[in-house]
Amino acid sequence: MNAQDGITPEIAEVDHIVARVRAAQKAYEASGSQALYDKAALAVGWAIMESTRNRALAELAVETTGLGNVPDKITKNHRKTLGLLRDIAEVKTCGIISDDPTTGITEIARPIGVIGAVVPSTNPAATPANNIINALKGGNAIVVAPSPKGVTSCETLLSFVHAEFDKLGLDRDLVLMIPAPGSKAKTQHLMETVDRVICTGSQNNVHRAQSCGTPAVAVGAGNVTVIVDETADLTAAVAKIAASKCFDNATSCSSENSVIVVDTVYDAFVAAMAAEGGALVPASDSDGIIARLWPDGRLNRSVIAQDADKMLAALGMSDKVPEGTKFLAVEIDGIGPDHPLSGEKLSRVLALYRAADFEEAKSVASRILAHQGAGHSVGIHTSDDARAVALGRDLPTCRVIVNQAHTFATGGSFTNGLPFSLSMGCGSWGGNSIDTNLHWRHFVQTTKIVRETPLNEPRLDEVFGDYWAEAGQ
Incomplete structure (x- = not known):
């Protein structure tokens, strides 16, 4: 693959990474169970919350981005991750998640596939960790695209994640990142190649995510x-x-x-x-x-x-x-x-x-x-x-x-x-498809098994009776 084929080396690099992650995701899903997905999510949680690693990530974030302060980043890394793990602890994301005999519908949780996460320099460890946990909880794999200033923090976070994966025999390729140097071209191609984009950051990034052709969940500006x-x-x-x-x-x-x-x-x-x-x-x-x-x-x-x-x-x-x-x-x-x-x-x-x-x-x-x-x-x-x-x-x-x-x-x-x-949807007012905090439900999709039920067709007078009384027929 070369520029003469219309594929630059940096685009080929992204394609190679996505191919590795996609293969890892297929194997992860094929052997998937709630216990496996939960274990992988907890591994990432401990990768950032363990106190020595948490401090190292906080110090590195401040040093490389020049934003924020170390004590508060430590608190943020800890509390945001702990809270997320609490929220998803009992959530079912694998197999049958609902079975309603009244409607005859059984709902089965399914992974989306490969997630592409665009993350900001303001939270170069906490935000990617949040996205990685949610992705793995849903049976997905993920590629992270950090901001230029967040590259070193993201690399270090992933090294901690991979160390935890090694303890459990999990495939490191479930969680990768676009390698340095980052570029708009690499991030753009990633967004066009994955199965869902999660974007937190500048409104320029949000616009690009929402117009890349891949289903995207992006968030609006705060003020x-x-x-x-x-x-x-x-x-x-x-x-x-x-x-x-x-x-x-x-x-x-x-x-x-x-x-x-x-x-x-x-x-x-x-x-x-x-x-x-x-x-x-x-x-x-x-x-x-x-x-x-x-x-x-x-x-x-x-x-x-x-x-x-x-x-x-x-x-x-x-x-x-x-x-x-x-x-x-x-x-x-x-x-x-x-x-x-x-x-x-x-x-x-x-x-x-x-x-x-x-x-x-x-x-x-x-x-x-x-x-x-x-x-x-x-x-x-x-x-x-x-x-x-x-x-x-x-x-x-x-x-x-x-x-x-x-x-x-x-x-x-x-x-x-x-x-x-760490990502708040702003609804139609902020140009977003979601009006909730980004959470686990945005990282799964479902298949519905639909069975026939007894006839439930109302008579016209049941529907229009009050309307006819007021407006006539």
């Missing part, structure tokens, strides 16, 4: 907005917002980007925020923040996902805020392309809006989502649950996180019912 109303427990709300905003230096798509505070508690919120290390930047100084955060129209790499001291230095704020400042809250009232603070910032910087009341706060949140982040999630700190329901009824969002630290809650938590995941 989390949180409302704090006059009924909220301010101390608890601010503590949760601060912890969430600062976690892993705001690398998560679920990090708060804007907070909208109702006027009657605004000053108290600012005071509580100061106690949690949040420094207020008045609107009069916002232009200086914008100029340094987007010096050339792009987010400043010296600011995004950095520790507080580095972030403050890059923004020229080190000597303008109290000692111990953990994040900045910049007062703003504008929304849209001409107001970049209203969008995602990937840094320890919040946009802070002031609203007259809850209805105005809801309107501001809706306008922010219309600008960026539609479908992903919003949050609210309140004692009035009806207001959370109102957000879910009226805003273009798939999740309303109530009285929780948003980063820890959106992707599943041990204190809420969402499935653990």
Whole structure:
């Protein structure tokens, strides 16, 4: 195979890898059992959760990507994997998974085949591990396509996975990756060659995944907005917002980007925020923040996902805020392309809006989502649950996180019912085919055995009786 045949060496390399993975998957499925699939998933879980390896992966991720911090990546690798393993522990993904005598339908779980997973540099170990576990749980094999900065982390993760596979006699070719150097051409060809694409990352990658010709599950952009109303427990709300905003230096798509505070508690919120290390930047100084955060129209790499001291230095704020400042809250009232603070910032910087009341706060949140982040999630700190329901009824969002630290809650938590995941579907609002957290069900398909049942055909008057009474025949 050569360029004269229309096949470049890098495309041939991808074809070779996919062929190996496809052969491994066929053998895995042929000998498949729930016990085998569960064992393989647990092997990957231990590959990333074992404490020495977890720390090595976290340190490597920060070193090679320059994003986030080691302690929080360790926590993320551990909790996201543990939560996922809890979620799937009793899930049946092999053989008959339902048998309904009323409908006469028996449902059999079947693997999809070879999964191609495009993963971001923000979570270069946790996200691929999550995808690999779900893939193997469903009887699939998987090829991972990391971002350029995530290659080393992914290589190391796979070395740990393969070491666990060797203990169990599992085929290493069940889990492979596109080797360095990565390229758009390699990733594109992978997406066109596999049986399903799972894509988490930039919206450019998402668009390419959803137009590659292979069935794809991709997720939308985050730009989390949180409302704090006059009924909220301010101390608890601010503590949760601060912890969430600062976690892993705001690398998560679920990090708060804007907070909208109702006027009657605004000053108290600012005071509580100061106690949690949040420094207020008045609107009069916002232009200086914008100029340094987007010096050339792009987010400043010296600011995004950095520790507080580095972030403050890059923004020229080190000597303008109290000692111990953990994040900045910049007062703003504008929304849209001409107001970049209203969008995602990937840094320890919040946009802070002031609203007259809850209805105005809801309107501001809706306008922010219309600008960026539609479908992903919003949050609210309140004692009035009806207001959370109102957000879910009226805003273009798939999740309303109530009285929780948003980063820890959106992707599943041990204190809420969402499935653990690092990838959140955003529905039609975000241009996605799913409106749920990515989970095991997206990695299997089913065959239905359909049997004849007794006749169940209604009479016309049973269907149209009420309609005829109102509208006539």
